[in-house]
Amino acid sequence: xPLLDQLASLLGPSGLLTGxxxxxxxxxxxxxxxxxxxxxxxxxxxxxxxxxxxxxxxxGASIVPQGGNTSMVGGxxxxxxxxxxxxxxxxxxxxxxxxxADMSITLEAGMTLKAxxxxxxxxxxxxxxxxxxxxxxxxxxxxxxxxxxxxxxxYGNARDLVLGLEVVLADGSVFEGLRRxxxxxxxYCLRQLFVGSEGTLGIITAAVLKLAPRPRQREVALCALPTxxxxxxxxxxxxxxxxxxxxxxxxxxxxxMALVNALIPGATLPLAEPAAHYVLVELxxxxxxxxxxxxxxxxxxxxxEAEEVLDAVxxxxxxxxxxxxxxxxxxxxxxxxxxxxxxxDVSVPVSRIPAFLEEATRVCEAMVPGIRVAPFGxxxxxxxxxxxxxxxxxxxxxxxxxxxxxxxxxxxxxxxxDGSFSAEHGVGRLKPYMMPLWxxxxxxxxxxxxxxxxxxxxxxxxxxxxPRP
Amino acid sequence: xPLLDQLASLLGPSGLLTGxxxxxxxxxxxxxxxxxxxxxxxxxxxxxxxxxxxxxxxxGASIVPQGGNTSMVGGxxxxxxxxxxxxxxxxxxxxxxxxxADMSITLEAGMTLKAxxxxxxxxxxxxxxxxxxxxxxxxxxxxxxxxxxxxxxxYGNARDLVLGLEVVLADGSVFEGLRRxxxxxxxYCLRQLFVGSEGTLGIITAAVLKLAPRPRQREVALCALPTxxxxxxxxxxxxxxxxxxxxxxxxxxxxxMALVNALIPGATLPLAEPAAHYVLVELxxxxxxxxxxxxxxxxxxxxxEAEEVLDAVxxxxxxxxxxxxxxxxxxxxxxxxxxxxxxxDVSVPVSRIPAFLEEATRVCEAMVPGIRVAPFGxxxxxxxxxxxxxxxxxxxxxxxxxxxxxxxxxxxxxxxxDGSFSAEHGVGRLKPYMMPLWxxxxxxxxxxxxxxxxxxxxxxxxxxxxPRP
Numbered sequence: 001x002p003l004l005d006q007l008a009s010l011l012g013p014s015g016l017l018t019g020x021x022x023x024x025x026x027x028x029x030x031x032x033x034x035x036x037x038x039x040x041x042x043x044x045x046x047x048x049x050x051x052x053x054x055x056x057x058x059x060g061a062s063i064v065p066q067g068g069n070t071s072m073v074g075g076x077x078x079x080x081x082x083x084x085x086x087x088x089x090x091x092x093x094x095x096x097x098x099x100x101a102d103m104s105i106t107l108e109a110g111m112t113l114k115a116x117x118x119x120x121x122x123x124x125x126x127x128x129x130x131x132x133x134x135x136x137x138x139x140x141x142x143x144x145x146x147x148x149x150x151x152x153x154x155y156g157n158a159r160d161l162v163l164g165l166e167v168v169l170a171d172g173s174v175f176e177g178l179r180r181x182x183x184x185x186x187x188y189c190l191r192q193l194f195v196g197s198e199g200t201l202g203i204i205t206a207a208v209l210k211l212a213p214r215p216r217q218r219e220v221a222l223c224a225l226p227t228x229x230x231x232x233x234x235x236x237x238x239x240x241x242x243x244x245x246x247x248x249x250x251x252x253x254x255x256x257m258a259l260v261n262a263l264i265p266g267a268t269l270p271l272a273e274p275a276a277h278y279v280l281v282e283l284x285x286x287x288x289x290x291x292x293x294x295x296x297x298x299x300x301x302x303x304x305e306a307e308e309v310l311d312a313v314x315x316x317x318x319x320x321x322x323x324x325x326x327x328x329x330x331x332x333x334x335x336x337x338x339x340x341x342x343x344x345d346v347s348v349p350v351s352r353i354p355a356f357l358e359e360a361t362r363v364c365e366a367m368v369p370g371i372r373v374a375p376f377g378x379x380x381x382x383x384x385x386x387x388x389x390x391x392x393x394x395x396x397x398x399x400x401x402x403x404x405x406x407x408x409x410x411x412x413x414x415x416x417x418d419g420s421f422s423a424e425h426g427v428g429r430l431k432p433y434m435m436p437l438w439x440x441x442x443x444x445x446x447x448x449x450x451x452x453x454x455x456x457x458x459x460x461x462x463x464x465x466x467p468r469p
Numbered sequence: 470x471p472l473l474d475q476l477a478s479l480l481g482p483s484g485l486l487t488g489x490x491x492x493x494x495x496x497x498x499x500x501x502x503x504x505x506x507x508x509x510x511x512x513x514x515x516x517x518x519x520x521x522x523x524x525x526x527x528x529g530a531s532i533v534p535q536g537g538n539t540s541m542v543g544g545x546x547x548x549x550x551x552x553x554x555x556x557x558x559x560x561x562x563x564x565x566x567x568x569x570a571d572m573s574i575t576l577e578a579g580m581t582l583k584a585x586x587x588x589x590x591x592x593x594x595x596x597x598x599x600x601x602x603x604x605x606x607x608x609x610x611x612x613x614x615x616x617x618x619x620x621x622x623x624y625g626n627a628r629d630l631v632l633g634l635e636v637v638l639a640d641g642s643v644f645e646g647l648r649r650x651x652x653x654x655x656x657y658c659l660r661q662l663f664v665g666s667e668g669t670l671g672i673i674t675a676a677v678l679k680l681a682p683r684p685r686q687r688e689v690a691l692c693a694l695p696t697x698x699x700x701x702x703x704x705x706x707x708x709x710x711x712x713x714x715x716x717x718x719x720x721x722x723x724x725x726m727a728l729v730n731a732l733i734p735g736a737t738l739p740l741a742e743p744a745a746h747y748v749l750v751e752l753x754x755x756x757x758x759x760x761x762x763x764x765x766x767x768x769x770x771x772x773x774e775a776e777e778v779l780d781a782v783x784x785x786x787x788x789x790x791x792x793x794x795x796x797x798x799x800x801x802x803x804x805x806x807x808x809x810x811x812x813x814d815v816s817v818p819v820s821r822i823p824a825f826l827e828e829a830t831r832v833c834e835a836m837v838p839g840i841r842v843a844p845f846g847x848x849x850x851x852x853x854x855x856x857x858x859x860x861x862x863x864x865x866x867x868x869x870x871x872x873x874x875x876x877x878x879x880x881x882x883x884x885x886x887d888g889s890f891s892a893e894h895g896v897g898r899l900k901p902y903m904m905p906l907w908x909x910x911x912x913x914x915x916x917x918x919x920x921x922x923x924x925x926x927x928x929x930x931x932x933x934x935x936p937r938p
Contacts, residue, residue, distance in 0.1 A: 099820050101819055102819045145654065152651070173910070173911035174911055180887070181888065187916050187934060192661035241757075243682055286711065289760075382651050418649070423650070439656050446659055453918040
């Protein structure tokens with residue numbers, strides 16, 4: 001029996017899509033890749049995933065796992081061959097278990113991150129992972145790509161939340177690692193190998209994630225600062241004060257803030273004078289007693305005294321809190337309205353952020369006069385979205401023709417500062433060519449050896465992450 | 470030239486020990502293994518490690534990496550063949566870098582954990598990993614075994630502190646992964662594979678570890694509780710109050726506490742009545758302002774009100790704080806003085822601790838009438854040292870003859886509760902035989918495939934962790 005018929009018989013009518021039913025699965029949402037799949041597989045449970053993978057392995061057919069299809073780097077897009085199977089776990093979207101004493105939740109991989117957050121909230125707890133795409137992105141996807149986001153500075157990346165995994169391996173066997181142990185030293189830590197492997201080593205079908213207590217106090221401040229060094233110094237002050245309460249610590253450039261202020265209706269900068277640098281800090285704690293506000297004020301007073309902070313505004317209501325966050329969250333939209341832009345999702349050691357911002361800005365301004373360098377991001381994690389907006393009134397296509405030159409120039413600065421070319425977004429199909437330069441030698445060889453050991457036929461998401469030898 | 474001569478020429482006189490100079494390297498400290506080594510290699514730097522590994526690989530000679538030789542499971546002991554080389558990095562013990570803004574430290578693997586802690590303290594920061602053996606255990610060893618300890622409940626295991634690693638691989642190539650990035654999604658997370666691999670995949674030569682701010686307030690309380698469920702409920706109360714401040718949350722049984730009280734000079738239980746269960750909680754924070762004490766008191770008052778806590782004493786001075794900790798830390802010594810004992814380092818999901826304690830105690834008391842079941846440990850991590858002390862006045866040898874039967878009986882309870890047979894101590898040479906039962910099937914197959922991929926000749930610490938196929 002041909003493979004497609006075997007799969008149809010295994011999965012039933014609702015478990016296999018072909019033809020025009022595959023619309024939306026064959027292209028990535030950024031429109032970078034437009035492929036053609038043999039079929040979209042939608043198994044109903046782990047046993048069906050295992051059996052489908054086994055059938056594909058026997059036939060030598062490759063599989064592209066796809067969660068919410070929100071990859072920034074084409075990590076879930078099939079190629080043009082028409083021979084790859086897209087695997088969607090959207091029917092596997094249950095909460096398997098929630099344990100309040102453990103503060104853990106066991107979720108199937110096809111559930112959206114948002115639904116996972118809501119399940120935790122319903123139990124009076126918090127799933128402390130938040131990204132822009134959380135309404136579509138799935139648990140399987142955020143784990144396969146080790147998602148980051150705004151809360152990383154407090155709770156770590158997706159990787160840091162994983163206690164256990166269930167994974168279907170390339171031969172269709174199942175790694176039954178849904179443990180929820182805080183301490184367990186019994187062999188290699190396989191779960192951390194699958195987290196961030198972008199679907200190339202196995203199919204994550206379920207996960208146990210750590211939960212956190214829900215905050216009962218929350219304070220947000222927006223600060224204007226004279227220098228990037230001052231932003232780091234302020235971060236240090238908050239870390240030295242109450243590190244468990246620093247929920248987010250976000251950087252924005254004066255250029256980016258000016259774009260938001262000018263181009264986003266309803267966005268207003270609630271400070272008397274514009275500045276060259278801004279920080280949005282959110283403190284939160286389950287403690288009761290209202291001490292958070294006093295702590296925030298005392299840290300800011302000391303920073304103002306030291307001339308690290310020029311001015312600051314504290315949210316006095318939930319509406320004001322959302323208003324301040326809007327200034328940060330509308331950065332991408334404002335940049336889109338300002339014309340063409342080139343995006344760099346990079347990281348450097350936290351202490352080198354000021355050097356990075358200065359050097360990369362200088363390099364880009366020299367390459368494209370009038371370019372608007374508008375970096376923002378998770379400065380507490382050393383992660384900057386170093387975005388470059390076209391000069392005002394310039395031709396977008398002409399600017400975008402320089403995109404690789406600009407990315408390479410920024411990359412050279414990042415590499416000199418021992419940083420990473422992909423802090424949050426992963427490698428996907430977009431960036432495997434960068435791996436030999438950045439992660440070459442023994443490191444890339446070890447990755448290839450592991451891939452060959454766990455997926456000897458090279459059938460799982462074969463075009464992503466590792467470059468062709 | 471014979472291998473030994475090649476190594477001698479590479480490493481020089483202080484870099485290679487033979488004969489009686491190897492005393493102390495050939496046996497483990499518990500006295501479980503007495504081996505004979507071909508030589509002890511003491512390279513001076515990473516290049517020498519790489520070259521020595523390359524020479525051994527070419528000759529097919531196996532290598533046993535040894536840090537402070539404090540393994541509880543014979544993880545660093547050479548076999549009796551006289552053909553294995555012990556590799557000690559004791560000459561590689563420098564701080565390579567400390568970055569206060571990053572809150573990171575780069576340490577060579579041969580430095581003791583204690584020396585690493587001191588280097589962090591000298592910079593006004595804290596290396597938040599602490600184990601009993603820290604004066605001897607080395608950075609390489611605590612990472613290769615993913616050490617835990619008392620601070621895990623707040624800062625995680627050794628694994629959670631690692632930002633980057635430098636590792637010499639089995640072919641003598643070097644994984645240059647000494648990055649100190651908080652976010653980096655560029656390929657498989659190799660560092661988490663080497664952490665906890667017990668020297669079987671590569672030789673960790675240096676590491677970048679996260680540091681934490683030093684506490685400025687600290688409060689300790691000892692609580693008497695009626696049940697193990699109450700201990701969990703109390704843990705939940707502290708987590709819901711100020712999770713960032715829960716520095717340690719340690720459980721002790723009434724039996725264990727009575728042994729300490731009776732057998733350790735200077736130990737006195739500062740509570741009016743003995744109880745069946747105890748918890749020692751330590752809160753700490755860099756915050757200033759003295760709010761920690763009020764928070765501790767309010768949580769304890771609510772717990773006393775709910776009859777979860779029978780009585781509690783708060784340390785009023787540093788001397789009292791040490792006195793309360795002494796009651797916890799002298800558990801092992803008191804048990805030693807009480808006669809022969811059988812140790813189980815197990816973990817279960819946190820919520821199943823009460824069920825585990827009850828079932829395992831019942832099973833053991835049925836097997837050995839008069840046995841003193843004296844569990845203690847890191848209840849906030851689900852990690853209990855379920856220690857069994859011989860009946861008073863019984864023959865120690867007769868009791869120890871039952872050790873495997875008792876361990877197997879405890880293990881059966883742990884397995885039924887989805888726990889681990891080794892929470893902190895690893896597998897070593899003592900426990901590989903347990904792997905097929907506990908981590909068998911696809912999981913063990915994947916581990917074997919990874920071992921074969923990264924160490925195809927099976928030369929790195931070949932007797933530990935994975936059982937012979």
